Amino acid sequence: MRKLIRERIVARLDTGWLREMHDAARLPPVEGPLAFTTDSFVVSPLFFPGGDIGSLAVYGTVNDLAVSGAEPLYLTLSVIIEEGLPFAMLDRALDSVARAANRVGIPIVAGDTKVVPRGAADGLFLNTAGIGRVIEPGPAGPGSIAPDDVLLVTGPIGRHGMAVLSAREGLALEPSPTSDSAPLADAAKALRDRIGTGVRAMRDATRGGVTAVLHEWAEASGLTLSIDECDVPVSPVVRGACELLGIDPLHVANEGTMVVAVAAESAAGALDTLRGIPETAGAAIMGRAVRRRGAAVTIRRALGREQPLDEPAGAPLPRIC
Amino acid sequence: MKYVDEYRDPHAARRLIDEIRKTATRRWTLMEVCGGQTHGLLRHGIDAELEGVVELIHGPGCPVCVTPLDAIDLAIDLSLRDRVVLTSFGDMLRVPGSRRTLLDAQARGGNVRPVYSPLDAVQIAKGLPDHEIVFLAVGFETTAPATALAVRQADREGIGNFSMILSHVRVQPAMESIMRYPDSRIQAFLAAGHVCTVMGYESYESFVEAYGVPVVVAGFEPLDLLEAILACVRQLETGAARLENHYARSARREGNPAAQDVVREVYEVCDQTWRGLGTIPSGGLRLRDAWKRFDARVRFAVGASEAKDESDTCRAAEILAGRMKPTSCPAFGSTCSPDSPLGTPMVSAEGACAAYFRYRPPSAAS
The missing domain is CATH 3.90.650.10 (PurM-like C-terminal domain)
Structure with missing residues (x-):
């Protein structure tokens, strides 16, 4: 499991925080109020024209922060893998997470990985949470x-x-x-x-x-x-x-x-x-x-x-x- | 978009509306047979544009609405059995049987899958040889060729684990049955363009002759509908009763012979129970004896069950027969809505009550 996390996940999402593999990411202080959100992604199929579960998981949470009037700062990523998912598909999804995070310039600072028995998930589920800095004055709603x-x-x-x-x-x-x-x-x-x-x-x-x-x-x-x-x-x-x-x-x-x-x-x-x-x-x-x-x-x-x-x-x- | 925008042109529509208003010297009562037409009329507000000169009565042309309770109950029952996958068109999933819907059955662990084509159900059967795949086959003559093809394909490929709960209905016998109501006020019909595309419209000649009412084959877009309404009004104003086709880009007199052939090969005409309307002579299709092994009732050895009671307050029967407007029903918008429907016309996207709820919601009346 450690090998899977290190070689397939951390290696792709290379950030200092993840490489430390601590139980929690320690983040520098942020001035002003924060926005905090989370979303789970269970899309089927995992890959579709114009996107895939990986980029969706990054943009979905980034967008929730952005439309709330916040500047996205950090993301977390939880990966739930159904036993039997081909490594190639996992790799492809994680590559997409990495590309999307790079595109928006937001680091993934913490994560979790679980493998569940066949039938307990539909291939691959992802969860992302995001923290952003609220820019004031924002939209009044x-x-x-x-x-x-x-x-x-x-x-x-x-x-x-x-x-x-x-x-x-x-x-x-x-x-x-x-x-x-x-x-x-x-x-x-x-x-x-x-x-x-x-x-x-x-x-x-x-x-x-x-x-x-x-x-x-x-x-x-x-x-x-x-x-x-x-x-x-x-x-x-x-x-x-x-x-x-x-x-x-x-x-x-x-x-x-x-x-x-x-x-x-x-x-x-x-x-x-x-x-x-x-x-x-x-x-x-x-x-x-x-x-x-x-x-x-x-x-x-x-x-x-x-x-x-x-x-x-x-x-x-x-x-x- | 080709074949859509040119039939929604607002200037051409205005000209037709003006022409209808100019032509009509009194108010005429028309029935549009198909639920798709009801939605087109209400979505674009055509019924409101013609208020005072044309009253539109919404016909029973929603196959989802007229599927009998026992077919839905059987589908629900089978979906909850071990190693059975129940497939159907998406809008059947929300239709209440005597107690619950297929979506409820799915939530309780029933294996229910919406499909886009009956051939998809055959493919599922091929992929799951240790399961029984049942397709709840509903629809007018428009869907019958596709379900007949599914049976023929399953036969050709030797797929033994595929069967269908059949509730195919035929539109013309229902129109005849409505014309025989002693209180029928219908003076002309807009015939369902899609059904005519498959079946042709020649058979309406005898209908026009027998009942002395104009029948105009109509499409589904605003200009299709307005043109057909104008044709009806012109006939009515001159006392004529003819058959006319105003959906010529799709419907031909002889229809689609290949589709008719496969329907005839697999099905035969039978008396059929229509939910809300009762038994209509020659109102449905059943599998011919040679194909009976694909009948889920035969395969699972279940007989036709007794008709169950409908909700007391629901007036679906009168609405399906065109005797009452959805908004006149005491339950409309209060105890009955698309989220918790009491009767089928509120469930299906094609149903008259759902159309009113959608385009004339109770909240907008204020």
Whole structure:
């Protein structure tokens, strides 16, 4: 076990903290409040177009810190391996963790490894926790969203969910949808630097997609959040796959795309800022907040009529016809 | 996107809406047969655009909704047995049987897997030779060719551990049954474009003649639906009753003969119980004797069970028959919602109640 940890894990994620192999990482003091988060990754399949469990585990936690208004500082990594997982797959996933951590420049300072009997896990599970430094003043949060505030989405939606679904179910779509798995820390920092307190809230639109974020924010703000279907960016591949399967892309998970609410006067600057960052170059303004009228979240459909946009119920299940 | 955007063009839609309003001198009552059409109409607000000139009654065209209780109960029962894998289309998983759903069975340890195609179920059977793989086969004439192909493939490959719980329904007998209700108010039908793509639409000639109502084959996008509604209104205004096809890019008079052949080879027409509507003569399909070994009821030696009671407050029967709007049901939005449905039309993505809940939720009424 020590050999496995040293040769396959520590060697790949080479940081001073890990090489010491102490029971805990001792970190230097940080000034001001901290943000602390954790997330577990159980994606199946482990590798899919546009990403894999390794990069997902790094970006997922980094993004949770970034959208909370924190600068990510440190990560931990727990690895749960199902007996029988080929070493090549473990290596590939860990290489991806290392590459992703390098890309965002955040060290992995502590970790844990467990091997469980066959059937007790699905190949490989990863958990990451992250600590970040809260940069003040940060976004005041969804409760501060006011009428006329503008809603942006930072790229074409639904890519991660459709990539994983089509890989898992062998849907053989051509070309296959590609996950948007990517870090959002640069985009969050750029917004903070350029727009400051004009940013009301940021949230990565993971499970439940953009719709889930909008419903949470509508509840927190007591407003109606209204978007325009024609303004929501969706790639032709994802749109085609969703049309085929009867799934609304607004309900599909993303892993490198966030929803941002900004004050009306900051909207143009925010859009410009996001479009200048590679990960959010496809950003678009998709709607705005208005005083509560009828439904909490509404969408203007193609024919121009405003309709309620409902919350997704459970995992999207494919329709029959 | 090709074949989608051009059928959602707002300017063309506006022209059609204006034309329908101009043509109609009174309010006409139309039934769209298919649940997919119901969703298209409500999603884009077409029913609201035509308020006052066209009343749309939502037909029973949701196969998930009309699958009888005993088929779902049997699926749940089998899924909980040792070494049985129960497969079905995803939206069957949330449909309540007499007590619970397949998702509940899954949570209790039942082996339930959603699949995208019945052929996937055959592949699972091939990979798990020491398990019994059961496919809960529901759907109109649109899915019947695929399930028939699955049976034929299992036969060709000598796969002995694959069987199906069958609840295939036929749309035209249901339309006839609705027209025979003494209180039927339906003056014209939008026929289900997908079903016609497979089966053709020639057989509607006799329907039009027998009941004297226009039948217009319609697609699912806003312009498809509006064009078909306009065609109905034009006929009704002149007192005509004809069969017209406004889904020509997909549906042909003769349909898809290859698909029909495989359906005929594997299935024969039978009387069928429709949940909410009762027994409809010639309303379903069953396996021919030569294929009976693929019938899960034969394989597991279970007979047809007694029909169980539905919820007292649920008015699914009236809604499926087009006699009541979902919003008029006392349970709608109070004790019945997609998260905890009392009846099938609230469960399926295709169901009329789910469509209303989604696009006309109770919270939006204020």
